[in-house]
Amino acid sequence: MKVLYFAWVREVTGTAEEEFDLAEGVNTVQDLVSWLKEKDLVYQQAFADDKMVRVAVNQEYVNLDHLISNNDEIAFFPPVTGG
Amino acid sequence: MIRVQAEDFDLGVELKNMTADNRGIGGLCSFVGLVRDMAGDENISAMTLEHYPGMTEKALGDIEAEAHTRWSLDATLIIHRFGRLEPGDQIVLVAAASAHREAAFEACHFLIDWLKTKAPFWKLEDTPDGGKWVDARDTDTAAARRWVSSPEKTSNNHDAAE
Numbered sequence: 001m002k003v004l005y006f007a008w009v010r011e012v013t014g015t016a017e018e019e020f021d022l023a024e025g026v027n028t029v030q031d032l033v034s035w036l037k038e039k040d041l042v043y044q045q046a047f048a049d050d051k052m053v054r055v056a057v058n059q060e061y062v063n064l065d066h067l068i069s070n071n072d073e074i075a076f077f078p079p080v081t082g083g
Numbered sequence: 084m085i086r087v088q089a090e091d092f093d094l095g096v097e098l099k100n101m102t103a104d105n106r107g108i109g110g111l112c113s114f115v116g117l118v119r120d121m122a123g124d125e126n127i128s129a130m131t132l133e134h135y136p137g138m139t140e141k142a143l144g145d146i147e148a149e150a151h152t153r154w155s156l157d158a159t160l161i162i163h164r165f166g167r168l169e170p171g172d173q174i175v176l177v178a179a180a181s182a183h184r185e186a187a188f189e190a191c192h193f194l195i196d197w198l199k200t201k202a203p204f205w206k207l208e209d210t211p212d213g214g215k216w217v218d219a220r221d222t223d224t225a226a227a228r229r230w231v232s233s234p235e236k237t238s239n240n241h242d243a244a245e
Contacts (some may be wrong), residue, residue, distance in 0.1 A: 007133055007205035008216045056203070059138035075135060075203075079219030082132070082163060082204025083116050083175050083195060 001070050003032075005046070006077035009053060012046040022070045029055050030064040032074065046076070054079060084159065085143045087134065089166040092176055101158045101180050108157045110184035112191035114177050120170035122217070128209045130217075132165040132174070135203040139163070146197045150179065153193070154186040161194060163202065193230050200227040 001020055005013050026035050033050075036043035047053055055062055056075045068074060086092075094115060102108050120127055143161050150159055158180040168174060177198065179190035206217040 004135070006135055006203070007207070056135070056138055059135075059141050061201075075138070077135070077203065078205060078216065080200065080203050081206045081217045081219055082134070082202040083199040083223075 001068065002073045004073065004075040006075065008078055009046050009076050013042050022068070027067055028064065029057070029062060029066050029068060029074065032068060033064070052078060084161070085140055085147060086160075086162045087136075087139045087143070088162065088164060091164070091173060092162050094173075094176060097160060097162065097176060098178060101160055101178060105157050105180070107182055108180045109182045110187040111178065111180040112184070112187040113179075114175075114191055114195050115173055116175040116195070118168045118170050118172045118174055122208055122210070125208075125210045125212075125215075127170060129167055129169050130209065131167045131207045133205045133207065134163075134165045138203050139165075142202050143198065146194060146201060149197070150190045150194055154179070154181065154190045156181050156186060156190055159190065159194065161198065163198070163204065165204065196223075196226045196230055199223040 001022060002017065003020060004017050005015060010016050023035055026032050033047050037047055050064070053076050055064065055066070056077075057066055057068060057072050059073065094113065098111060098113060102111060118127070118130055143163065147159050147161060150156060156179055160176065160178045162176040164174055175195070175198070177191055177194040179187045179194065181187040181190070200219075200223055208215045208217055
């Protein structure tokens with residue numbers, strides 16, 4: 001699956017895009033966030049405040065309990081500020 | 084019609100194109116968002132708009148489609164720019180055309196209010212203290228909320244002048 005980061009989330013993680021294989025026991029977006037936090041400090045910093053990071057899977061907004069699969073495109077970003 | 088682009092747009096040209104082939108349009112309402120030179124107390128010399136290619140077009144398309152389910156509209160247009168912009172530059176255009184003005188006014192207002200909380204853009208301001216990501220605003224969330232669970236909007240205002 002592809003994971004994308006935007007705006008300050010990208011700056012904190014240090015990467016705009018990365019590919020992972022879905023790990024054992026990672027079924028939801030929340031699971032993925034927990035898994036990332038265990039990987040590296042930068043993810044702990046990026047996801048320090050759950051309320052400040054939004055998620056989209058395959059370009060649709062979802063909640064943290066959304067189920068994910070290995071073919072998904074998952075994006076993490078701050079609340080939007082367009083317009 | 085949705086366009087996500089770096090280039091500037093000409094409001095007059097865009098509005099003219101919207102009504103070009105439709106003589107049933109009686110009202111056309113538009114809104115343009117611009118870059119200001121101040122954010123609170125700070126001077127902004129420039130801002131850079133980042134977006135999520137693919138999702139940006141999708142989200143704007145969904146917002147436009149929602150407007151068409153709520154109001155009887157002949158045409159809608161959303162143009163949103165990305166990249167580096169300076170104070171005075173145009174950021175976004177939303178426009179709605181209908182047989183009568185009520186639908187055009189309301190749909191136009193709806194388009195910008197929903198876009199502000201749903202379109203995946205992020206603004207990075209150039210301030211004297213360096214780059215600063217703009218925070219989402221409670222006022223924008225509140226503005227969007229006024230369009231949630233709205234009673235069915237119908238335009239029954241058949242004004243002879245239009």
